[in-house]
Amino acid sequence: MSNNKTSGSAKRRTTCRICGGSRLFQFLSLGDTPLADAFVEKENLDKPEAKYPLDVEVCEDCGLVMLVNIVDPELLFGDNYAFYTSGSPQAVAHFRRYAHSIIERFPELAKKLTIDIAANDGVLLRPLKEFGAKVLGIDPAKNVTPVASAAGIPMITDFFTEITAKKIEEENGKASLVLANNVLAHVDDVHDFVRGVKLILDPHGVFIFEVQYFVKLLTNNQFDNVYHEHHSFYALRPLKKLIESEGMKIFDVEEVNTQGGSLRVFAEHADGPHFVKPTVQEMIQSELGLKLDTREPYKSLSSRAQHVKEELIKILDDLKKQGKKIVGYGAPAKGNTLLNFCGISTQYLDYIIDKTYFKHGKFTPGTHIPVFPIEKIQEDGPPDYYLLLVWNYAAGILNQEEEFIKKGGHFIIPIPAPHII
Ligand SMILES: [Zn+2]
Incomplete structure (x- = not known):
């Protein structure tokens, strides 16, 4: 062209x-x-x-x-x-x-x-x-x-x-x-x-x-x-x-x-x-x-993206200092943009769980975090925190993981602004 x-x-x-x-x-x-x-x-x-x-x-x-x-x-x-x-x-x-x-x-x-x-x-x-x-x-x-x-x-x-x-x-x-x-x-x-x-x-x-x-x-x-x-x-x-x-x-x-x-x-x-x-x-x-x-709304999106990155890293740093175990929840395409943009790898996430068969045993592109089937959690016991990379399904997943939350487990939701549930 x-x-x-x-x-x-x-x-x-x-x-x-x-x-x-x-x-x-x-x-x-x-x-x-x-x-x-x-x-x-x-x-x-x-x-x-x-x-x-x-x-x-x-x-x-x-x-x-x-x-x-x-x-x-x-x-x-x-x-x-x-x-x-x-x-x-x-x-x-x-x-x-x-x-x-x-x-x-x-x-x-x-x-x-x-x-x-x-x-x-x-x-x-x-x-x-x-x-x-x-x-x-x-x-x-x-x-x-x-x-x-x-x-x-x-x-x-x-x-x-x-x-x-x-x-x-x-x-x-x-x-x-x-x-x-x-x-x-x-x-x-x-x-x-x-x-x-x-x-x-x-x-x-x-x-x-x-x-x-x-x-x-x-x-x-x-x-x-x-x-x-x-x-x-x-x-x-x-x-x-x-x-x-x-x-x-x-x-x-x-x-x-x-x-x-x-x-x-x-x-x-x-x-x-x-x-x-x-x-x-x-x-x-x-x-x-x-x-x-x-140009205003576009510039604003850009600064909010930067803000998400800074806030998310701050949360993850704090949790790691407290010795918390964090696992990624879902390995969607958009998750890889977020992980790469924020520089999140195994310094924060032990691994990621995902239902998709072809991702199992492989590593996330760029950030090299291992991906396991969800059964891995039964073997290892639940983490202290999940980083929810499939945030678009947050409502359904929080519902499904009610037991984990009741027992003191938490979710970090990165988008639209990082927060902990
Ligand atoms: Zn045009």
Whole structure:
């Protein structure tokens, strides 16, 4: 790409991926960090790890917030992509409700062809297929698509681009519903992506997608959601500009709770049949009310991130001085941003427990903390403190660990501001 400079194996964007503008203001730099899912095998602990900067900038023309360091997507989402959506009961429940809301709102469209971009293991398409929709999934991760295929969901293993859209259209015709959840943030060339959607969408079809909402990241200090998979952090204002620039329109938007707070966006061809709901303009007004068109909120996020780091280290230092045993709870991708940014390793955490099988026996990228199955706690006895790295599930986990807390155990919750429960 001519508008990118290459440094090592990460490119650095110098222009906005939505409007092409070059007035980019860098407000956050979380340091050189390995890929968040690159857990390290024991025998590789002495070898150097590939690290890439995490620099976040806002476009002062359209308001898009971007990670400007672009790692090769094959490294991020190809062979070793680790996440099976169906492995998370919360995600399965979310997508089931989501599918039913689509069927309820667009029953006629749901009877025809539905294409899910980044379909993962088919978690959203399964209920639609049960309803009688003709479904097709596309996903680049070679380890997840066979899982969907085995469940009877036709799958294409590829990245979604205008070129793949053309092939899909030739073989399957146009789709009445195009779905794309938690994927637009992963895409560098977003114009190509939206052109692909427009190409395969029936003239009366609807494009429904979810993206993490930048306003939630901002107001809840979720800076640990910055890792190399996430290229963009969307507010509605730049998103609307993107969709409209490709001859489509957003006619409705809702806030949903997934991923720490997301937008569910409904779009169609510019001359499509739906009236634009007032909620679209109202949400943009509320974003402007937060002064997202100025530098202030971004600078403020940056200083709060620094504050989280200082406060968290202070808490951990105090506890270690008192001889307390601390274990990490969960090893999510965002946890690795937090651990690397704060410099938290085995000087504080004895180890981390996590349910995900493939992480067991490995070490966290960059910080080299061993990861064990949760059964490790039964062998060792509970620690004095858990550092809750999956803070987005805090409510459920505190409930589940009621017994631990009753017996005097504590949780350190790092985000939005470090505190102890
Ligand atoms: Zn821009």
